[in-house]
Amino acid sequence: MTVQESTTGADPKGGRPVLPSRGRQRPLGMGETTLTGGFWATLQQTNATATLEHCEQWMERLGWLANFDRVADGTTGPDRAGWSFADSEVYKLIEALAWEHGRSGDQVYDDAVRRLTARIARAQDADGYLNTCFGHAGRQPRYSDLEFGHELYCTGHLLQAAVARLRTTGPDELVAVARRAADHVCDTFGPDGLQGICGHPEIEVGLAELGRALGESRYVEQARLFLDRRGHGTLKDIPLGRAYFQDDVPIREADAWRGHAVRALYLSAAAVDVAVEQDDQELLAAIERQWANAVARRTHLTGGMGSRHQDEGFGEDWELPPDRAYCETCAGVASVMVSWRLYLATGDVRYADLVERTFFNTIATSPRSDGRAFFYANPLHQRVPGETSDDDAVSPRAEGGSRAAWFDVSCCPTNVARTLATWHTYLATAGRHELTLLQYAGARIEAELGDGRSVSLEVETDYPQDGLVTVRVLRAPEGPVTLRLRVPAWARGAELDEGGRRRPVPPGPAVVDRELEPGEEIRLHLPMAPRFTWPDHRIDALRGCVAVERGPLVYCAESVDLPVGTELDDLTVDTRAAPRYHEGRVTVRASTNHRxxxxxxxxxxxxxxxGGTGSTASMDLALVPYHRWAERGPTGMRVWLPVARPS
Amino acid sequence: MTVQESTTGADPKGGRPVLPSRGRQRPLGMGETTLTGGFWATLQQTNATATLEHCEQWMERLGWLANFDRVADGTTGPDRAGWSFADSEVYKLIEALAWEHGRSGDQVYDDAVRRLTARIARAQDADGYLNTCFGHAGRQPRYSDLEFGHELYCTGHLLQAAVARLRTTGPDELVAVARRAADHVCDTFGPDGLQGICGHPEIEVGLAELGRALGESRYVEQARLFLDRRGHGTLKDIPLGRAYFQDDVPIREADAWRGHAVRALYLSAAAVDVAVEQDDQELLAAIERQWANAVARRTHLTGGMGSRHQDEGFGEDWELPPDRAYCETCAGVASVMVSWRLYLATGDVRYADLVERTFFNTIATSPRSDGRAFFYANPLHQRVPGETSDDDAVSPRAEGGSRAAWFDVSCCPTNVARTLATWHTYLATAGRHELTLLQYAGARIEAELGDGRSVSLEVETDYPQDGLVTVRVLRAPEGPVTLRLRVPAWARGAELDEGGRRRPVPPGPAVVDRELEPGEEIRLHLPMAPRFTWPDHRIDALRGCVAVERGPLVYCAESVDLPVGTELDDLTVDTRAAPRYHEGRVTVRASTNHRxxxxxxxxxxxxxxxGGTGSTASMDLALVPYHRWAERGPTGMRVWLPVARPS
Incomplete structure (x- = not known):
């Protein structure tokens, strides 16, 4: 069974980033879901009130916005501001603003989109080419550095921004700009055109979605062309090897995600889009295989991907060092993009398990609680506390340790912004006669099922603080409805309570398949006792360690919580005593053995x-959720804690 | 007590790379030591007959030599061959050839030095400036990129080459070229000149030694100026931070080696030279402190230094991942340079312990047994076998796994070459009434003591295969002589046998202090049972593992030695059974538990x-010396082996 929905122009369901024309599940639009409070509502609100403005101010200050004015005014030259990909940050901000306008209806975001659109539109060449780094006076020629020029990458983000605008507001100047840019790309790189690809995938996912949103199959086909052109040594060799930009092995043949993590994941997201649109089972199976292998062997406990700083890349199977984990925030965003598309295509809630893990432990980790500073890399172990960040300075470094207001390479803040603005669209999906709840948050859902009937639910929960999720039926159609609630893979011992009838539900979808009664409550009880988690023996960097998790959250020890005179390096945990949760705090029984x-x-x-001689201190050590680490200032930190050997 | 020796011009002792004008120990020259056979004699011979020619051929083929002709002929331009530092490879080759000529007296090496000198001399500007990358038509101006231009770095290697020539042959055209270049540097960067430093230290160690060799204290003083000018943000900030080139903290104040390993170590070698020449105890103490901290917390078991690929750098305390260990071959060479100078200054044989470890396990690891391919990085764990190297191609990558004939950045082959050509000068040193044997190899030594008397010894040994070292007195002076034999730190249970009187000698110098008899034999018995070695608990990447060592050699497991169907990832070692040595092979009791x-x-x-279900295979697993790994073709490899938990 597949659910089909075709929407070109403004989205009657209020907008959503991904809208496949077929697949097992239909994503709900912004008109169908509203967050009413809790963890993600807070992040979404901070994003709206602080992060969006913060990003625009920095890009104005650094001249990334003025780059467009200079092209329009014919004053470009060698001294252009920012990296070659700075345009893409502007587009990601516009995308985030467009979604936020769609979510809140607040005119201030609409105004911002119009203001920024006017500036970029002026910089578009007559033939649709739009880039401030190449192709103008004093700059390199168009498409003269496909390996690292990021021209098509930037265009891809422009198209994604236009999708957001189109689906939330309808066709406007931004959509017109994007259409001209997409036509230019198809004209230039089509079957008979330049046989090139972009060193950084992104154009593919942009073309595929804009193609869906406008009903332009030509765009989707161009995305497929780019996908299949890749992996044949189309780009030049570089010291890091062609695996860096996935040009070493054709995507249909590859078994592993490799090279630069964001590049690999954006490419795979596009591949799922194309596979679904063109009913290409081989391509879909390739990404499912690559996802499964990477999740089994190349993913950190936090859902973070990327183990190498050198190339912001995956590294090899089992290469998962906590201290040098790169786990770029953008790779978290990109991983969600892939998993979400695979879920929509297959209906398999395993993909939503990884989405949840990545949302809570990678994406939510990045922004500071005020929404004005961000982690770029997200290591799982910090030996030396980071420096106190200067909120008035651009950080030249991606290293973890302290959140920075802005980066020289500032891809992460805008990526977080566009993702948080749409977080509620990942909450639930509709099938033919079915509704699936994937993420848990206080929310109202008014969804249309594939059969045309509609269901209205209210979700109440303090998740992830508490494990009780109450689903209240507000309005129900006649006849049976299949309500599926995702029981996360970690949730052993979950129970579902229908009107007092309580039954155990294993990980996977917990199913209620009957006529629903308005006013009735269905309660999911997820087990929230903190738990120890061990690593596979093949992960060398984690041998002899355990982590602590509670619900979907990974926890960590911070050195600021250690008694004076004790060191994080000397910490061991006694796994014979279960971790405890008491008065909102997770604690473990720990010792420091200082030699x-x-x-x-x-x-x-x-x-x-x-061995030497030394002093031992035993304690109940409080852990903090990983996503809040370094919120109290620079600190050492460990997710993986050495296990004390029984004495 | 300090030993003083002043030699300007040709070295009456036959040449040596380092000749401090004071210090606790005087290095023996090439006229005082000869290898008669064994491990290092073989490497030295291969270096002479294969590697030197190999390096010259590659540099001719790639145009790195022709760069000099083009400057001389006024045909430079944007298309110059190689990196900015390619000149330095030519100089290191000349240095190696000069030493080899000094060692063997073979005219072919003398001819090669003259041939190459003629080409570089033609490229020198009238004012002494000599560089093929900067300062000529179509190239950037002189000293316009001190951060990464490597101009002074190249000059430093020119000066070291001239020292080799001067000490082995006497003043010649190369020495004249170097003197002009050194004068130009002093004139340009002196107290009233450009207040700059080079992003890559090396000029300092070149100036200090040429100053010693020519009796030019001005050169030594310029080296001191460069040293003290560093650490104050003299260079621009870069994304990797100023720690990358040690411009973050003044060298006298720093506690840790940090940033790029070769840079940090070349700088420290020069600091010891300057400290000794200028009797600067503060500076000497700073390097002793930095050495001690790095050896305790930032050095791999092989003596290798550098834990990060990103910056070829040290990383933090306890950051010692075996898989991503960089351990650049050149950092091994540079580490020996520092330790050797510290030993000469202090007489502390601990420094020679690290020299031995680094020689056997890092420097000897680099060259393939035919001397025509090299490791650049020397990781301690290889998960995926490297590719079979193409001996006709330049490797764009430094990664470990397979030795490459040549590299895009090819610093290591010439560094190995110049070091191997002088290996016998690290064998022994003289004090006032004393001779110290530091390294063990079949050799003849005819040394002059500080008091003017001379001693002649013959050393017979199959070390490191066998632990017996026989020192035969060939000729002895009247009166007592202090003979010191270094007992390595690993050698617990060593014994010294003087004419049948056998006594235990602990690690450190074993001393014989009496009149020696011609014909008598003194035997050192070093314990050669293979042993397990554990890591400090603070090295997270090695938790739960042991290594196996025998004598000075680190061993490793190679996947090519595993039974079919078993995996290196699944290997565990039973540490209750001691490792065995039998018929030339080291074995451990091991299992693979394949899930x-x-x-x-x-x-x-x-x-x-x-846990899953799986199959277990038990075996006696043969290990190979780490320095010979990947000699039988691409293979997985582990130095650190997970310990089986007692069942």
């Missing part, structure tokens, strides 16, 4: 050489 | 989730 080093010594030898 | 994965799964959970 007195009179002078530095060779750190390899017999146990007797290394 | 059957029907399909990829989330790799974090309870032990029950992760």
């Amino acid at each position: 007195n080093d009179p002078e530095p010594a060779w750190p390899y030898g017999t146990p007797a050489d290394l | 059957n994965d029907p399909e990829p799964a989330w790799p974090y959970g309870t032990p029950a989730d992760l």
Whole structure:
């Protein structure tokens, strides 16, 4: 069974980033879901009131916006502001503003979209080309550096921004600009055109979605062309190898995500879009396989992807160092993009499990609670506390440790912004006679099922603080409805309570399949006792360690919580005592065994050489949710805690 | 007590790379030591007969030599061959050739030095400036990119080459070229000149040694100026931070080696030279402190330094991942340079312990046994076998896994070449009434002591295969002589046998202090049973693992030695059974526990989730010396082996 919905022009369901024309599940639009409070509503509100303005101010200050004015005014030159991909940040901000306008209806965001659109529209060439880095006076020629020029990458983000505008507001100047840009790309790189691809995938996912949103199959076909042109050494070799931009192996043949993580994931998201639109089972199966292998062997506990700083890349199977984990925030966004598309195509809630893990432990980790500073990399272990960030400075570095107001390469803030603005569209999906709840948050849902009937629900929960999710039926159609509630993979011992009839529900979809009664309540009880989590023995960097999780949240120890005179390096955890949750805090039984080093010594030898004499301190150590680490200032941090050997 | 020796012009002792004018120990020259056979004699011979020619051929083929001709002929332009530092490879080759000529007296190496000198001399400007990358038609101006231009770095290598020539042959055209270049540097960057430093230290160590070799204290003082000018933000900030080129903290104040490893170590070598020449105890103490901290917390078991690929840098304390260990071959060479200078200054044999470890396990690891391919990085764990290298191609990558004939950045082959050509000068040193044997190899030593008396010894040994070192006195002076034999730190249970009187000698110098008899034999018995070595608990990446060492050699497991159907990832070692040495092979009792994965799964959970069912194979697993890994073709490899938990 597939659910089909065709929407070109403004989205009658209020807008959503991804709208496949077929697939197992239909995503709900912004008109169908509203957050009423809780964890994500708070983040969404901070995003709307602080982050969006913050991003625009920085891009104005740094001249990234003025780059467009300079092209329009014919004053370009060698001194252009920012990296080649700075245009894309402007487009991602416009996308975020458009979604936020769609979500809240607040005119201020509409005004901002119009204001920014007017500036970029002026910079578009007559043939549709739009880029401030290439193709104008004093700049390199168009498409002269496909490896690293990011021209098509920037265009891809423009198209995604136009999709947001089109679906929330309807056709406007931004959509017209994007259509001209997309036509230019198809004319230039079509079957008989330049046989090139962009070093950074993104045009593909932009073309596919704009094609769907406008009913232009030519755009989708151009995305397919780009996908299949890749993997044949189309780009030049580079010191990092062609795997860096996934030009080493054709996407249909590859088994593993490799190279630059964001590049690999944007590419895969597009591949799912194309596979679904063109009913290309081979291509869909390739991404399902790559997803499964990466999740099993190349993903950190937080859902973070990318183990190498050198190339912001995946690394090899089992290469998952907590200290050097890169786990770029943008790779978290991109991973959600892929998993969400795979879920819509297949209906398999495993994909939503990874979406949840990544939302809570990678994407939510990035923004500071005031929405005005961000993590770029998200390591799982920080030995040396980061520096206190200067909110008035651009950070030249991606390293973890402290959130920065802005980065020299500032892809993450705008990516977080556009994702948070749409968070509620990942909450639930509709099938033919069915509604699936995927994420849990206080919300109202008024969804149309595939059969045309509609259901109205209210969800009440303090998740992830509390494990009780109450689904109240506000309005129900005649006849049976299949209500599916995702029981996360971590939730062993969950129970579903229908009017007092309580039954265990294993991980996967918990199904209620009957006529619903207005006013009735269905309660999902998710087990929220904190738990120890062990790593596979093949992950060398985690040997002898455990992590602590509670519900969907990964926890960590911060050195600021250690007693004076004890060191994070000397910490061990006693796994014979279960972690506890009490008065809102997770604690573990821990010790620090501090060896007195009179002078530095060779750190390899017999146990007797290394044991030394020392002092031991035992304690109940409080852990904090990983997504809030470093909120109290610079600190050492560990997600993975060494296990004390039984004495 | 300090030993003083002043030699300007040709070295009456036959040449040596480092000749401090004071210090606790005097290095022996090439006229005082000869290798008679064994491990290092073989490497030295291969270096002479294969590597030197190999390097010259590659640099001719790639145009790095022709760069000099083009400057001389006025045909430079934007299309110059190689990186900005390609000149330095030519200089390192000349240095290696000069030493090899000094060692062997073979005219072919002398001819090569003259041939190459003639080409570089033609490229020198009238004012002494000599660089093929900057300062000529179609190129950037002189000293316009001190951060990354490597101009002074190249000059430093020119000066070191001239030292080799001067000490082995006497003043010649190369020495004249170097003197003009050094004068130009002093004139340009002196106290009243440009207040700049080079992004890559090396000029300092070149100036200091040429100053010593020519009796030009001005050069030493210029080296000091460069040293003290560093650490104050003299260079621009870069994304990697100023720590990358040690411009973040003044060298006298720093506690840790940090940033790019080769840069940090070349700088420290120069600091010891300057400290010794100018009797600067503060500066000497700073490098002793930095050495001690790095050896305790930032050094791999192999002596390798550098834990990050991103910046070829140290990383933080305890950041010692075996898989991503960078351990650049050149950092091994540079580490020996520092340790050797510290030993000469202090007489502390701990420094020679690290020299031995680094020689056997980092520097000897680099060249393939035919001397025509090299490791650049030296990781301690290889998951995916490297590719079979193409001996006719330039490798764009530094990654470990397979030795490459040449690299795009090809600093390591010439660095290995110049080091191997002088290996015998690290064998022994003289004090006032004393001779110290530091490294063990079949050799003849005819050394002059500080008091003017001379001693002649023959050393017989199959070290490191065998632990017996026989020192035969060939000729002895009247009166007592202090003979010191370094007992390595790893050698617990060593014994010294003087004419049948056998006594235990602990690590450190074993001392014989009496009149020596011609013909008598002193035997050092070093314990050669293979041993398990554990890591400090603070090295997270090695938790739960042991390594195996035998004598000075680190061993490793290679996947090519595993039974078919077993995986290196599944290997565990039973540490209750001691490692064995039998018929030339080291073996450990090992198992592989292969879990059957029907399909990829989330790799974090309870032990029950992760245990699965599987098959166990037990075996006596043969290990190979780390320095010979990948000699039988591409293979997986592990130095650190997970310990089986007692069942």
